[in-house]
Amino acid sequence: MKHKYLHLFCVSGLLLMLCSLTGCGFLMDPGAPPAVYALSPQLPGSAPEKLNIQLAVSLPSSDEMLAGNRIVTRYPSGELRAWKGVAWVAAVPMMFQQQLIAGYENTGLFTALPADAAGFNPDYRLLLDIRRFDIVLDDNEKPVRVQVKTAAHLMDLQKGTSLGYLNSDKSVELSPESSFDDVLAAFNEALGESIAEICTWSEDVLIPVEKRRS
Secondary structure (H helix, E strand, C coil): CHHHHHHHHHHHHHHHHHHHHHCCCCCCCCCCCCEEECCCCCCCCCCCCCCCCEEEECCCEECHHHCCCEEEEECCCCCEEEEEEEEECCCHHHHHHHHHHHHHHHHCCCEEEECCCCCCCCCEEEEEEEEEEEEEECCCCCEEEEEEEEEEEEEECCCCEEEEEEEEEEEEECCCCCCHHHHHHHHHHHHHHHHHHHHHHHHHHHHHHHHHHC
């Protein structure tokens, strides 16, 4: 028994010594860094008028799988996995928030900024929840569609009241032979449609509210 403990002690000591010499790289090799990708969806066009409205766009909430920068695949069973070797350039909620704000800027209808922007005194707040941002696979693990599903909620900060909800669900079909470039193009299309719908909906809600106040 003593020889057994002595052997374990010697092995542990050797591992600690090797860690100190190599930084434990031989034990925890992270492998090659993933290739990162950015999205550039088509954004809404400019609006014919401009309103004196300031909208705070909150960082979207999401489940843990979508909270990071992993490119998520969804199997028919509902199992979620990260696509190995690739990642988004930023976390999905941050990427969505940035693209949505860019969409509002492109319309020019009113000022939209991140909710935590310094010195920003918004009139309204847009809350978002990202529920799907994934590649749907078939039983053969081939991509069949990209799905972007979000829920949006507009709040009147002056009155502390809700102005309404929007459930947006955008899908772009893929063929089993689709390349990764095709998948990226589908994400751009679905994200662009989602942003356009949220922008149009929020404009339709806020313009009558502002006109009643003026």
